Amino acid sequence: MVLSTSHDGWTAGTPLQALTDPGRDALLAVAMDGRPLPVEHGFPVRMVVPGLYGYVSATKWVTDLEVTRFDRAEGYWTPRGWSAEGPIKTGSRIDVPRQGDGVRAGRVAVAGVAWAQHVGVERVEVRVDQGAWQAARHGDGGGTDTWRQWVYEWDATPGDHEPAGAGHRRDRRRADRRRGAARPGRRHRLAHRRG
Structure with a gap:
């Protein structure tokens, strides 16, 4: 080193x-x-x-x-418990709507960024609650170290994929590297406003 x-x-x-x-x-x-x-x-x-x-x-x-x-x-x-070699792991995040933001029924843009340093991002997928993974659109261009902006147009419907007894939805997203396996999705909690 x-x-x-x-x-x-x-x-x-x-x-x-x-x-x-x-x-x-x-x-x-x-x-x-x-x-x-x-x-x-x-x-x-x-x-x-x-x-x-x-x-x-x-x-x-x-x-x-x-x-x-x-x-x-x-x-x-390093002596404080951090990795000695520090490779950036494949990841993604939701930037809008922000966690805990209320969303109304109708079309909602769920968007953020994804990264897979030194190999690039091939695709980004989003799922709501226990629904199927859906492809998000993401920006093209840049290189293998470029973070990719992405967006998923979600049709938010009251009661659709809603956990029993709760007025919240859980969105998950994942990014796939150009080579290798998908990174497990992480949860993002959104408050859902009826109407």
């Missing part, structure tokens, strides 16, 4: 394999938009490694880089 140290003493351990992967485009940034890197973004130099969580790949204000091994050194978060 490469142990990077920040001006304030914070450290991150980045897998050497990620830094030398030619498709990952890891870099040490010294400028942004043709100008020196602003202080808030890590001046004088910041590490950027796509496909890894920032706690192992995005050291700001870099003052030192040391090639070492995971069994000889640790980044700041």
Whole structure:
């Protein structure tokens, strides 16, 4: 790994394999938009490694880089129980409607983002309560590290797929990587307004 140290003493351990992967485009940034890197973004130099969580790949204000091994050194978060290598897991989220928001009967846009760092998103599916998984539309373009916006047009009908004794619906969504298995869906609770 490469142990990077920040001006304030914070450290991150980045897998050497990620830094030398030619498709990952890891870099040490010294400028942004043709100008020196602003202080808030890590001046004088910041590490950027796509496909890894920032706690192992995005050291700001870099003052030192040391090639070492995971069994000889640790980044700041590793002894606090975080993964030493920090790969970003395939995931998705619902941004609208927000959790707990009321929705009226009729057409409701359920939308969010999905990601599968370094392999890309092939499809996003949504299901309401125990209904069937339904394909959502998602944006095209970008690369394998691009987050994809998605939307599912839901016909919300009072009483449809409603848990007994509750006025709430549970939406779930999942994203499939371009290679590999689907990520299990997560629940998102929406309050349902009748009428």
